[in-house]
Amino acid sequence: MASLKSVTPKGALKDQWTNHKNDINLVNPANKRLIDVIVIGTGLAGSSAAASLAEMGYNVKAFCFQDSPRRAHSIAAQGGINAAKNYQNDGDSTFRLFYDTIKGGDYRSRESNTYRLAEVSANIIDQCVAQGVPFARDYGGLLDNRSFGGVLVSRTFYAKGQTGQQLLLGAYSALSRQIAKGKVTMYNRHEMMDVVTVEGKARGIIARNLITGKLERHGAHAVVLCSGGYGNVFFLSTNAMGSNVSAAWKAHRRGAYFANPCYTQIHPTCIPVSGEHQSKLTLMSESLRNDGRIWVPKKKEDCQAIINKTKKAEDISEEDRDYYLERRYPSFGNLVPRDVASRAAKERCDAGFGVNSTGNAVFLDFASAIERYGNLEANVKNIKNPSPQQIKDMGREVVKSKYGNLFDMYKQITDDDPYFTAMKIYPAVHYTMGGLWVDYNLMTNVEGLYACGEANFSDHGANRLGASALMQGLADGYFVLPYTIGDYLSKDIRTGAIDTTSEAFSQAEQSVKERIEKLINNNGTKSVDHFHKRLGKVMWDKVGMARNEKGLKEAIAEITEIREDFWANVKVPGEVNGFNPELDKAGRVADFLELGELFAKDALDRKESCGGHFREEYQTKEGEALRDDKNYAYVAAWQYNEVPSKAKLHKEELTFKEVELKTRSYK
Amino acid sequence: MKLTLKIWRQKGPEDKGAIQTYPVDGIDGDMSFLEMMDVLNEQLIEKGEEPVAFDHDCREGICGMCSMYINGRAHGPKRGVTTCQLHMRSFKDGDTIYIEPWRSTAFPVIKDLVVDRSAFDRIIQSGGFVSVNTSGNTIDANATPIEKENADKAFDAATCIGCGACVASCKNASAMLFVSAKVSQLALLPQGDPERKSRALNMVNQMDEEGFGNCTNTGACAVECPKEISLENIARMNREFLKASISKES
Numbered sequence: 001m002a003s004l005k006s007v008t009p010k011g012a013l014k015d016q017w018t019n020h021k022n023d024i025n026l027v028n029p030a031n032k033r034l035i036d037v038i039v040i041g042t043g044l045a046g047s048s049a050a051a052s053l054a055e056m057g058y059n060v061k062a063f064c065f066q067d068s069p070r071r072a073h074s075i076a077a078q079g080g081i082n083a084a085k086n087y088q089n090d091g092d093s094t095f096r097l098f099y100d101t102i103k104g105g106d107y108r109s110r111e112s113n114t115y116r117l118a119e120v121s122a123n124i125i126d127q128c129v130a131q132g133v134p135f136a137r138d139y140g141g142l143l144d145n146r147s148f149g150g151v152l153v154s155r156t157f158y159a160k161g162q163t164g165q166q167l168l169l170g171a172y173s174a175l176s177r178q179i180a181k182g183k184v185t186m187y188n189r190h191e192m193m194d195v196v197t198v199e200g201k202a203r204g205i206i207a208r209n210l211i212t213g214k215l216e217r218h219g220a221h222a223v224v225l226c227s228g229g230y231g232n233v234f235f236l237s238t239n240a241m242g243s244n245v246s247a248a249w250k251a252h253r254r255g256a257y258f259a260n261p262c263y264t265q266i267h268p269t270c271i272p273v274s275g276e277h278q279s280k281l282t283l284m285s286e287s288l289r290n291d292g293r294i295w296v297p298k299k300k301e302d303c304q305a306i307i308n309k310t311k312k313a314e315d316i317s318e319e320d321r322d323y324y325l326e327r328r329y330p331s332f333g334n335l336v337p338r339d340v341a342s343r344a345a346k347e348r349c350d351a352g353f354g355v356n357s358t359g360n361a362v363f364l365d366f367a368s369a370i371e372r373y374g375n376l377e378a379n380v381k382n383i384k385n386p387s388p389q390q391i392k393d394m395g396r397e398v399v400k401s402k403y404g405n406l407f408d409m410y411k412q413i414t415d416d417d418p419y420f421t422a423m424k425i426y427p428a429v430h431y432t433m434g435g436l437w438v439d440y441n442l443m444t445n446v447e448g449l450y451a452c453g454e455a456n457f458s459d460h461g462a463n464r465l466g467a468s469a470l471m472q473g474l475a476d477g478y479f480v481l482p483y484t485i486g487d488y489l490s491k492d493i494r495t496g497a498i499d500t501t502s503e504a505f506s507q508a509e510q511s512v513k514e515r516i517e518k519l520i521n522n523n524g525t526k527s528v529d530h531f532h533k534r535l536g537k538v539m540w541d542k543v544g545m546a547r548n549e550k551g552l553k554e555a556i557a558e559i560t561e562i563r564e565d566f567w568a569n570v571k572v573p574g575e576v577n578g579f580n581p582e583l584d585k586a587g588r589v590a591d592f593l594e595l596g597e598l599f600a601k602d603a604l605d606r607k608e609s610c611g612g613h614f615r616e617e618y619q620t621k622e623g624e625a626l627r628d629d630k631n632y633a634y635v636a637a638w639q640y641n642e643v644p645s646k647a648k649l650h651k652e653e654l655t656f657k658e659v660e661l662k663t664r665s666y667k
Numbered sequence: 668m669k670l671t672l673k674i675w676r677q678k679g680p681e682d683k684g685a686i687q688t689y690p691v692d693g694i695d696g697d698m699s700f701l702e703m704m705d706v707l708n709e710q711l712i713e714k715g716e717e718p719v720a721f722d723h724d725c726r727e728g729i730c731g732m733c734s735m736y737i738n739g740r741a742h743g744p745k746r747g748v749t750t751c752q753l754h755m756r757s758f759k760d761g762d763t764i765y766i767e768p769w770r771s772t773a774f775p776v777i778k779d780l781v782v783d784r785s786a787f788d789r790i791i792q793s794g795g796f797v798s799v800n801t802s803g804n805t806i807d808a809n810a811t812p813i814e815k816e817n818a819d820k821a822f823d824a825a826t827c828i829g830c831g832a833c834v835a836s837c838k839n840a841s842a843m844l845f846v847s848a849k850v851s852q853l854a855l856l857p858q859g860d861p862e863r864k865s866r867a868l869n870m871v872n873q874m875d876e877e878g879f880g881n882c883t884n885t886g887a888c889a890v891e892c893p894k895e896i897s898l899e900n901i902a903r904m905n906r907e908f909l910k911a912s913i914s915k916e917s
Contacts, residue, residue, distance in 0.1 A: 052801045065815050067722060070829055071730040087809060123803050130805040131860045132797045141812025154906045159822055165729055173796035179794040188785060211777055233721060240724040274697045279705055409728065412752045413699075448892045478801045529705070573717050578679070579778040581720055582712070595715035 004257070004637055004652045007439045013658050014094075017116045023484055025490035032057030035499070037488050038109070038205055038220040040192045042069030044164070044470060045453025046226030048477025053453060055174075055182035056482055058489075060315060061218055062175070063187045063207060065242055065584070068171045069278045072142045073228060073240040074473060077164025078285035078406065080146065080156035080469040083121040088145050092119045092153045101468060104150045104337050105433070105461020106611035106627060108263070110635070110654065112440060114624040119159070120479040127478060135159050137640050147290055148466035150337035161285050161406040163497035167470055169586050187660060190216075191584060192247045194513040195223055195449060198504045202254075202449035202564035205507070207511050210584060213577040215512060218506045219299040221489055222448045224475075224481065225251060226531070227596030228263050229432035230453040231264065233592045233599065234544070235536025238270060238283040244588040247584070247593050248436050252457050256444040257637035257650060259457035260434035262603035265464055265612050266545050267430035268294075268341035271413055272361040281428040282413055285406055286365070286466040289334045289589055291369035291399065294341070295323045296353040297361050306355045313355075313422035324348055328462040338611050338626075339463045346545050356424055365422035365596040370395035399450065427545060431461040431469060432611065434602075437637040437652070441484035442476060443534070445637075448488060451478035457635065462611025508571035520576050521588045524569035528586045531566045535559065535589070535596055543600045548616040550634050552604040556597055556645045563593040598644035605649065608632045629661050668760035672707065674719055675767040675775050684776065686765070696756035700743060701726060701733060701780075703755055720779040721738030728752040728893065734835075736767040741891040742797035742833035745825045746899035749830065749893040765905045769831050771840035773878040786847060786877040788828050789820045793873035794866040795849040797858050811857050821855040839880030840846050843892055846874050846890040848896050854907050864911035 009020040029037065035058050039050040042064040050062040064072060082096040098118035102109055125143070129135065135157050136144040145154040160167040178184040189210040196204040196217075204219035230245035232238035252258045269284045274593060297303050305311035323342055326333045336344075345362050355361050374395030377388040383392075396419050400407065407418050414424070417566070436444050436451040438458055443450050454472040499505075531636050538558045542551035566589070574580040609618045609625035610632070618626040637650040677684030690864050691707050698706070710716035724732040733750040737743035742755040758764065774782040799805065825848070826911065833844035834872050850867055853859025859866070882901060889898045 048801065055800045055802075064726060064907050066730070066828065067784055068731075070791075071724060071732050073725060073730070075731075075828075076725045076729050085808070120803075121807075125700045126805045126809045127799075127801055127803065129800045129811075130797065130858055132821075132853050132854065134818055134856065135808075136822075137813055137815050137818040140814050141818070142809050142813055159825075162729070162826060166822070169825065173791065174723055174799075174801060175790065176792040177796045177798060179788075186788075186789070241726060242724050270720060275695060277695060277698045277706065279699075279702050282727045339756070408747070412748055412754065414757060415754075415769050426813075457765075479803055482801075519767075524734060527709055529709065571712060573712055573715070579720060579781065582718060666857040 002139055004437065004445065004650050005439060006110060006652060007661040009440065010153050013115045017119055024484065024487035027486050027493060028235050029057050029489050031493040033059070035059065035492060036061065036220040036221045037219060037485070039063070039224040039586060040205070040224065041072060041228060041366060041455070042076035042172070042175065043072035043226060043228055043453060044168055044171055044473030045455070046332045047168065048474050049224055049226055049452055049481050051174035052478050052482040053172060053485070054178035054181070060178070060184040061187065061220065062184050063190045063192055065189065065191045065210060067188055069186060069188065069498040070169060074166065074294040074470070074630050075165045075471055076240065078161040078283060078288040079148065080158035080163045081167060082148070082155050082467045083157060083471065084155060085122050085125060088154045088278065090153045092155050096153065097121060098289070099460070099627040100151045101465055101611050102461065102659055103664060104465035104627070105463055106664055107461065107629070107633065107656065107659070108610055108654065109461030110458055111658065112239045113657050115479065117459045117475050118473055120475045121481060124471060128170050131171040131174060133159070135166070145336060145401045146287055149289060149335045149341065150332070150465045151287055158287065159283045163205055164470060167474065171474070192250065194250050194508045196504050197254055197446060198502060200295065200595055203448045203498050204500060204505065206508050208229060211579050213575070213580065215509055216375070217500040219500045221492045221495060221498065222450060222485060222597050223435065224450040224452060224485070225453045225455050227455045227475065229435065230592070230595055231429045231432050233535065233596050234429040234539045235532050236278060236281050237272065238267060238281050241280060244591070248451070248589045248590040249595055250451060251436060251444065251446065252640050254446060255640065256446045256449060257437040257639055258434070258598060259437035259635050259637045260602065261599040261638070262613050263433035263462045263604060263611060264429060265338055265431040265433060266342045266427045268338055268345055268427050269364060270428035270430070272302040272356055272424055273358060275341060280516055282409065282429070283430060284410060284423065284425055284475065286338065288364060288403060288406065291402070292334065292364040292366050293323050293368060294334055295321045296348045296355060296364055298322045300352055301354050303355055307357055308452065309524065313365065315366065322353070329666045336666045337463060337465060341602060342545060343614060345427055346581055360426045361424040362426065363422040364425045365522060366399055366418060367422070369655045370399055373398035385440065397546045409490065418567045431464055433462060433464055434456065437635065441486065441487060447664065448479060450485065452481055463611055482488060503504050509662070516583070516587070519570065519572050519590070520583060522570055526569050526571060528570060528572065528582060528589050530594070531562060531570060534562050535593060538562070539596055539599070543603055546604050546614050546616050549604065552600050556604070559597045561595065563597070564588065566593055594644050598638055598647055601645040601647065602636055602638065605636065606632055627663070633661070668696070668755070668758070670694055670758065671763040673765045674878070676719070676779055678801065679778060680775050685706065690893050694755050696754065699726065699739070699751055700735070700753040700755065700757045701751050702813040717838060720781050723751060724782050729828060732832035734769050734782065734830055736835055737768060738765050741769070741835045742893050746890070747893060747895050769835035770783040771834045771879070774831060774834065784829070784831050786879070787831065787842070789877065790842070790846055790870055790873045791849065794862070794869040798862060813856060817855045821852045824851040824855070824896065824900050827896050828894055832894060833895060834879065834886040836891040837880065838885065838887070839883060841882045841888070842874050842879035843882040843901045843904065844892060844896055846870050847900035850904045850907055851900040854903060863907060864914060865909045867904065
């Protein structure tokens with residue numbers, strides 16, 4: 001088994017990427033035509049990687065489980081994408097973006113990767129605009145920006161609350177162009193079931209056609225996983241219903257190390273859970289914290305009155321409100337990073353100040369923003385002595401132009417109108433910083449097997465800042481992987497097409513087949529969702545926003561028990577050979593039941609608090625996260641074990657050349 | 668609340684299919700329509716029957732995967748929402764609800780409520796893009812200012828989620844709203860200008876080849892579009908197509 005070599009280039013941070021590109025081997029254009037690459041997933045990372053590789057001349061096969069590549073879950077990203085363009089002249093730079101990202105990640109990411117991300121960010125915006133992505137513009141026709149949490153500049157580009165959609169459709173159009181040319185063969189409604197390795201190298205996959213149920217063998221010289229994150233291990237999350245860990249987990253089973261699984265982002269502003277029937281949670285973009293103020297009542301009797309519906313948010317007077325983020329973190333206020341905002345909400349709700357019947361909700365209030373914008377508009381429109389009503393009306397129009405679709409979405413779900421009353425929000429699982437371990441070239445420790453975007457672990461450390469996921473997905477797919485993969489593929493120009501009749505392919509297909517048959521013939525009594533919900537509850541209660549040793553140990557035991565129960569009692573209806581969404585789901589939940597245990601093990605092992613990983617035993621007197629740089633400044637990369645909590649730990653020590661490790665303070 | 672569901676069941680593309688009746692109970696107004704379907708499916712699995720197949724993914728109205736024809740309307744009775752954003756508070760206790768798949772020759776049924784919309788992908792492949800490589804050597808994003816009004820209109824057109832409600836709602840099963848949204852987005856932006864003629868011609872041509880019907884300006888598509896894409900886009904596409912056809916002849 002390969003050891004953890006990050007292959008970080010030598011030299012100063014700012015020169016590393018340029019030097020590396022100059023040093024790596026290239027494949028000449030004629031030879032690229034002899035090389036096949038498989039890309040799994042068609043979100044921002046997958047679509048952009050597939051399109052770019054095809055443009056360069058490689059033969060690409062791309063796979064997605066949805067009915068079209070355009071539906072990958074990147075489509076749902078709302079707020080924006082960061083880039084160090086400094087268009088607002090507020091002192092932004094590559095270094096500042098890098099610094100904010102590495103600090104935001106609580107110094108648990110690889111410095112060289114994070115710097116490269118910041119470096120290529122500006123180019124992403126140029127590229128997307130060239131593709132016709134309609135970013136928001138000002139009246140002068142130039143691009144507009146807004147602010148996100150954890151930073152003091154405006155560097156976020158956006159397209160209303162649909163930035164992910166617009167970026168993904170841009171990448172999808174680039175992909176479509178290559179499909180039309182025949183350089184990409186697209187496999188919709190196909191799921192990757194296994195990675196096939198030959199002599200230690202990834203040489204293809206076993207895929208299942210989700211319409212016919214047939215297993216297919218696909219050979220390639222390299223396999224690139226862009227299969228997203230694993231937030232659905234919690235059952236309830238902001239992820240799409242189909243988002244899953246299976247591709248990454250199969251790679252893990254084939255030898256790829258899984259890094260930092262416990263680093264999960266709990267997003268502070270989501271619509272609270274409303275009942276038992278709930279199937280997913282909906283995010284309200286972080287961009288809302290530009291204008292919304294978060295608060296709970298100071299008096300518990302007011303909370304009770306709100307729950308009993310005898311009072312509304314607007315009935316609570318200003319002096320009886322606790323704007324707890326502004327109180328605790330005066331310099332960043334409502335725009336503290338996500339991990340900090342989430343924990344602060346939990347702290348208030350645990351103390352009994354929640355504002356809905358579950359006790360788990362806080363207010364996100366736009367009343368003062370509406371007032372402020374209304375007054376500005378009155379000045380702009382030269383209205384003397386406007387009435388309070390006029391101010392509110394004009395203010396609401398401005399808020400609508402900024403966040404209209406989010407306000408509509410909120411109203412549809414809750415039946416409350418946020419233009420007139422405060423939103424109720426609560427943290428929910430959103431993004432996973434952990435993922436497959438990759439080196440500087442984005443290759444896992446299995447040769448020829450790559451991971452990009454949310455599927456890898458590399459750029460965000462223990463906490464991702466807002467508007468950085470879109471940046472990373474596109475950076476990996478457009479600008480990093482297409483170069484770095486050439487270094488590896490340059491050794492493959494004489495290999496020829498991969499033989500899919502080999503023993504390795506037969507064995508992999510056979511094991512996939514056996515597993516599917518086991519699921520369908522199990523004849524148990526409980527549905528797949530039954531197990532998924534049980535797993536989710538354990539994860540949320542014991543491996544969620546705050547963790548402790550006792551809870552984590554219990555979680556490991558309980559997940560083991562649920563997994564055993566699953567394989568003994570799960571019932572999967574329908575047939576193997578045909579369209580069977582329950583069967584697809586069963587396979588994914590089976591993998592979550594293994595990942596969940598490793599996740600808890602990783603959280604148990606990391607005896608410090610950092611970013612999205614908060615251990616109750618390790619906190620300051622003020623309740624802030626307490627890092628232990630002396631003992632835990634490493635990436636935890638786990639080697640597969642059938643009993644996930646017995647996985648073997650490999651450490652990649654993190655060294656920082658250009659930043660000083662400090663206590664992260666947003667006060 | 669208690670409901671009676673009349674759902675289209677069809678084993679596969681070759682099967683004839685029929686409406687079947689299912690009672691459901693214990694439905695809460697805060698449930699989304701798809702969560703109500705989850706409740707039904709849990710019941711069916713428990714009884715050893717096969718659950719109803721339906722497409723869904725993001726469940727927040729943006730992926731465009733969900734696609735039910737509910738009581739004769741695409742995505743149900745409310746305007747500007749997808750099925751996943753439709754909540755059961757829009758229905759009353761005792762209601763009977765008819766649920767069918769999109770119906771169009773160009774969208775063959777795969778199973779139950781699931782249809783094949785790959786025709787939309789092929790239309791985009793025929794020209795719904797700007798031919799720019801991801802070389803990383805494009806010009807600076809602010810080098811070309813774009814009039815805000817055009818940028819905003821392009822954005823409005825670009826919000827199409829490709830769900831196919833326009834096709835399902837049209838008596839001719841026309842895909843003009845879908846195609847015109849992409850043609851408009853790129854025609855309104857300077858980046859799309861160099862290929863505007865070939866794009867309009869090729870995309871319309873592909874649309875015809877896929878078997879979508881023609882537009883007779885009833886406007887049903889725009890009424891049922893969950894993203895409220897405007898009919899203006901169809902007019903713009905017709906102009907683009909006409910201009911391109913004339914200049915091609917000369």
